[in-house]
Amino acid sequence: MSTLKVENLHVEVEGKEVLKGVTFEVKSGEIHALMGPNGSGKTTLSLALMGHPKYKITKGSIILDGEDITNLETDEKVKRGLFLAFQNPIEISGVKLSTLLVAEYNRISGSNKSVSEIVGDVRNIAKSVGLNETLLNRGVFDGFSGGEKKRTEILQMLLMKPKFAILDEPDSGVDVDGLRIISEGIKKLRAENNTGYVIITHYRRILDYVNADKVHVLYRGTIIASGGMELAKLIDEKGYEGVIKSRN
Numbered sequence: 001m002s003t004l005k006v007e008n009l010h011v012e013v014e015g016k017e018v019l020k021g022v023t024f025e026v027k028s029g030e031i032h033a034l035m036g037p038n039g040s041g042k043t044t045l046s047l048a049l050m051g052h053p054k055y056k057i058t059k060g061s062i063i064l065d066g067e068d069i070t071n072l073e074t075d076e077k078v079k080r081g082l083f084l085a086f087q088n089p090i091e092i093s094g095v096k097l098s099t100l101l102v103a104e105y106n107r108i109s110g111s112n113k114s115v116s117e118i119v120g121d122v123r124n125i126a127k128s129v130g131l132n133e134t135l136l137n138r139g140v141f142d143g144f145s146g147g148e149k150k151r152t153e154i155l156q157m158l159l160m161k162p163k164f165a166i167l168d169e170p171d172s173g174v175d176v177d178g179l180r181i182i183s184e185g186i187k188k189l190r191a192e193n194n195t196g197y198v199i200i201t202h203y204r205r206i207l208d209y210v211n212a213d214k215v216h217v218l219y220r221g222t223i224i225a226s227g228g229m230e231l232a233k234l235i236d237e238k239g240y241e242g243v244i245k246s247r248n
């Protein structure tokens with residue numbers, strides 16, 4: 001059983017304090033949703049957790065299985081089992097997607113699988129997430145549609161089998177079939193690897209599909225409410241205003 005603890009996290013971006021004391025804890029196999037209005041700090045939290053140099057942690061800590069990983073480099077965090085699927089993945093047109101995935105798998109997992117075995121795994125997972133194999137031979141995210149990008153991030157997650165995955169709006173821009181496939185991927189990894197999740201989303205639908213355990217609402221840099229799926233339902237019906245009002 002692994003635990004990811006975020007304790008009183010304060011984060012500054014370009015000299016502005018965006019996160020003002022965020023605390024939550026995710027255990028293996030749990031699916032937590034992070035919701036909140038535009039600009040409340042959700043992406044900032046995901047990037048700070050992964051160690052993006054622009055997102056400076058000024059106070060608080062990130063503890064993974066008892067180890068303080070707050071100030072570790074991104075690579076070290078990834079090696080310890082953290083994974084981030086970006087809201088807007090960046091294109092790297094000079095590098096073939098399959099080459100990147102094989103290199104990343106080798107570097108992080110330390111496994112002794114042959115390149116052809118890894119490529120075989122990548123192909124099988126690509127198929128399972130409904131990605132056309134020709135995309136594996138293209139530059140990373142080069143000309144990928146919005147939905148193809150999201151499916152590729154799930155492919156990467158299924159290959160890397162992280163302890164904890166932070167998924168920043170995995171449901172944005174995907175079609176209905178894609179949403180179902182992505183949700184199946186999330187549930188499969190939880191069943192097989194006991195992966196814990198933080199899913200950033202604005203919509204209840206993906207949370208219904210994966211049957212989220214907890215929902216947190218981030219507002220102006222702090223978590224103002226935590227609960228079960230009834231919170232996602234409230235947001236769906238009354239908007240964030242409904243949650244903010246119910247606190248007052």
Ligand SMILES: Nc1ncnc2c1ncn2[C@@H]1O[C@H](COP(=O)(O)OP(=O)(O)OP(=O)(O)O)[C@@H](O)[C@H]1O
Nearest residue numbers: 013014018036037038039040041042043044045054
């Ligand atoms: N690199 C940056 N430079 C300047 N300001 C930033 C930067 N990154 C984030 N911010 C600011 O921090 C605040 C929080 O942004 P963030 O992207 O974390 O919000 P969010 O909750 O993910 O929003 P959304 O729902 O729109 O994706 C915003 O006011 C944003 O403009």
